[in-house]
Structure formats: structure tokens, C-alpha cells
Amino acid sequence: MNIRDLKLFLHLCETCHFGMTADAMHVSPSTLSRQIQRLEEHFGHPLFIRDNRQVQITQVGERVKRFAIQVINLHQQLQHDLNNSDQQLVGELKLFCSVTAAYSHLPDILDRYRINYPFVEIKLSTGDAADAVEKIQSNDADIAIAGRPKQLPAGVEFLKMGEIEMVLLIPKLNSSFSDKLHQKKPDWHNIPFILPEHGPSRHRIDLWFKQQKISNPKIYATVAGHEAIVSMVALGCGVALLPKVVMENSPERIRERITEWSTNLMQPFDVGICVQKRRLSERMIAAFWNSSNPELVNNSKNAI
Known part of the structure; x- marks a missing residue:
């Protein structure tokens, strides 16, 4: 068992597809299969269930996955410590954020980070921002950009970067509910x-329903990912209370089909960086944390 085997194993855990992992990791499928078999022989248990249609990780495989993440993190940290005599950071940093945050918040941070630490390899994955804390806790990401949840887990640190305003989005085109929406007092029920x-968005929406005394709202759909919700509003499926930044970073042809209503419907919520507290001592993560800190950034600009 070596670091390369563990990296191949972790990639396969994500894809559950031998062909995709073999292509991405630049090995042949037969080589990948042999290395996974070698790991299974080492641990004495099957790590995946394979058949002609799918690959599934076993319960033992899940435990080995957690072990592999810890070993690779420790290996990277050791490499950093050994190679940092010239103060250059070298290694891989896994980031997670929504597609919107990748446009709205990430570029400025990465610009600063890459200037100071050009040898750090950034691995970016995108998805539902509501999953950010879970990604951090499971070590699927080193750092995530997300809204602050109602309750922050004890082992997670949050650095506020700004605030996100919530807005009500409605379709511009006439729909089956247009008459109810455009009354003097909309028939929200x-x-x-x-x-x-x-x-965080769902939590504030639920509070808004209570404030409006909407005990049984008419829900067209619940969707993972704010970006998909904007598209559904544009298609006339319903209305949505969403962070304004999602609307602002949507494609123009989608924005043209949507009207934004009152911006005073509810309080904004904090957006920032999430990381495991115990990992803030790791130099790559600490450097990214500092590059994201508004106070440190402003002080740096003032010094210039």
C-alpha cells in the first residue's frame, strides 16, 4: 500500500466507475483493478461491490476511505514541512463551493492566493452550497465557501466575508398563478x-412563511442547488426566495425571463469560509484563510 494506491482508491470512491477513474488518473483499467485488489488483500476485506452495471463502496470501504483521507492529509502536511525551508507552499488544496460562488466570491480570493502561493494546486468542486459544512466534516473538501448555517458544528470554524441579500424572484411571462401574484395583497397560500x-436559505424561507402565516405553502418542488431553482422560475414553474447573488450571476437569457421583487422581505445572512478548526494549523489552509480575511486584505491594501 502506498500513497498512489490511496489516491486511486479515493478517486474511485467518488466516481464508482473504473473507466472514469482510470482515465482521470492516467492508468489502464487493468492496472487500477490490480491496485484496488492489492488494497483489498492488504485490509482483508472487499472495498467495493462490483457487477456488470455498477460499482458500490462497502461499509469497510467507507472506513478505509476515512483512513485514506487522513493519511493523504498527513502526507501532504509532512511534505509541506520538509519543503518549506524556502517558505514556498507546495501541495493540493481541495475547495468546494456553489457554481455562483465560483463566479462571485472565489476569483478575488484565488487571485491573491495564487500570487503568493503559485505552487499550490487548486482542486475545485462545485455543488449545492447547503452541503458545504458536510463536505468539510467528511474531509471531501479542505475549505468551502458557503452561507453560515443556523447552527455551526463545534468542530467547524467560519470566517465571514460578507452578507447575502435574499430576494423574491417571479417569472416575467404570464403563468397560471399570475392573477394571484399581482393582487394588491398576493395570495401566497x-x-x-x-x-x-x-x-441557510431554506431556514430563512421557513421563517418567512411563519411571518406571513403561511402554514401550508404550495410547494411546486424542492431542489438541490440554487442555480437550478432560478431556471425553474424563468420557465414559469413558480416563485422563489433566493440569494440575490444567484440571480446576478445567472445567464442573461435566464435573467431576462425573471422579475425581482422587494429586497426587504427578510434579513440577509452571512457568507464566508468554512474549515475544520483542527486544520487551521496547516499552512496551506491557514494561508487561504488569511487570503479570505477581509480585515487582513484591507490592512494589506492600506499598507500599499
Whole structure:
């Protein structure tokens, strides 16, 4: 068992597809299969269930996955410590954020980070921002950009970068609920809503329903990912309460089909960086944390 074997194993855990992992990791499928078999022989248990249609990780495989993540992190940290006599950071940093955050917040941070630490390899994955904390806790990501959840887990640190305003998005084109929406007092009980599955936005939407005394809202769909919700509003499926930044970073042809209503519907929420507290001592993560800290960035600009 070596570091390369563990990296191949972790990639296969994500894809559950031998061909995809073999292509991405530049090995032949037969080589990948032999290395996975070698790991299974080492641990004495099957790590995957294979058949002609799918590959599934076993319970033992999940435990080995956690072990592999820890070993690779420790290996990277050791490499950093050994190679840092010239103060250059070298290694891989796994980032997670929504597609919107990749446009709205990440570029400025990465610009600063890459200037100071050009030898750090950034691995970016995108998905539902509501999953950010879970990605951090499971070590699937080293750092995530997300809204601050209602309750921050004890082992997670959050660095505020700014605030996100919530807005109500409605379709411009006439729809089956247009008459109810454009009344002097909208008939919210009979207007279809498209909701995020969970996360800070969903928490504020649920509070808004209570404030409006909407005990049984008409829900058209619950969707993972704010970007998909904007598209559904544009298609006339319903209305949505979403972070304004999602609307602002949507494609123009989508924005043209949507109207933004009152921006005073609810309080904004904090957006920032999430990381495991115990990992803030790792130099690559600490460097990214400092590159994201508004106070440190402003002080640096003032010094110039």
C-alpha cells in the first residue's frame, strides 16, 4: 500500500466507475483493478461491490476511505514541512463551493492566493452550497465557501466575508398563478414556491412563511442547488426566495425571463469560509484563510 494506491482508491470512491477513474488518473483499467485488489488483500476485506452495471463502496470501504483521507492529509502536511525551508507552499488544496460562488466570491480570493502561493494546486468542486459544512466534516473538501448555517458544528470554524441579500424572484411571462401574484395583497397560500432542500436559505424561507402565516405553502418542488431553482422560475414553474447573488450571476437569457421583487422581505445572512478548526494549523489552509480575511486584505491594501 502506498500513497498512489490511496489516491486511486479515493478517486474511485467518488466516481464508482473504473473507466472514469482510470482515465482521470492516467492508468489502464487493468492496472487500477490490480491496485484496488492489492488494497483489498492488504485490509482483508472487499472495498467495493462490483457487477456488470455498477460499482458500490462497502461499509469497510467507507472506513478505509476515512483512513485514506487522513493519511493523504498527513502526507501532504509532512511534505509541506520538509519543503518549506524556502517558505514556498507546495501541495493540493481541495475547495468546494456553489457554481455562483465560483463566479462571485472565489476569483478575488484565488487571485491573491495564487500570487503568493503559485505552487499550490487548486482542486475545485462545485455543488449545492447547503452541503458545504458536510463536505468539510467528511474531509471531501479542505475549505468551502458557503452561507453560515443556523447552527455551526463545534468542530467547524467560519470566517465571514460578507452578507447575502435574499430576494423574491417571479417569472416575467404570464403563468397560471399570475392573477394571484399581482393582487394588491398576493395570495401566497396559492402561489407555487420552488424551495432549496436545506441550508441557510431554506431556514430563512421557513421563517418567512411563519411571518406571513403561511402554514401550508404550495410547494411546486424542492431542489438541490440554487442555480437550478432560478431556471425553474424563468420557465414559469413558480416563485422563489433566493440569494440575490444567484440571480446576478445567472445567464442573461435566464435573467431576462425573471422579475425581482422587494429586497426587504427578510434579513440577509452571512457568507464566508468554512474549515475544520483542527486544520487551521496547516499552512496551506491557514494561508487561504488569511487570503479570505477581509480585515487582513484591507490592512494589506492600506499598507500599499
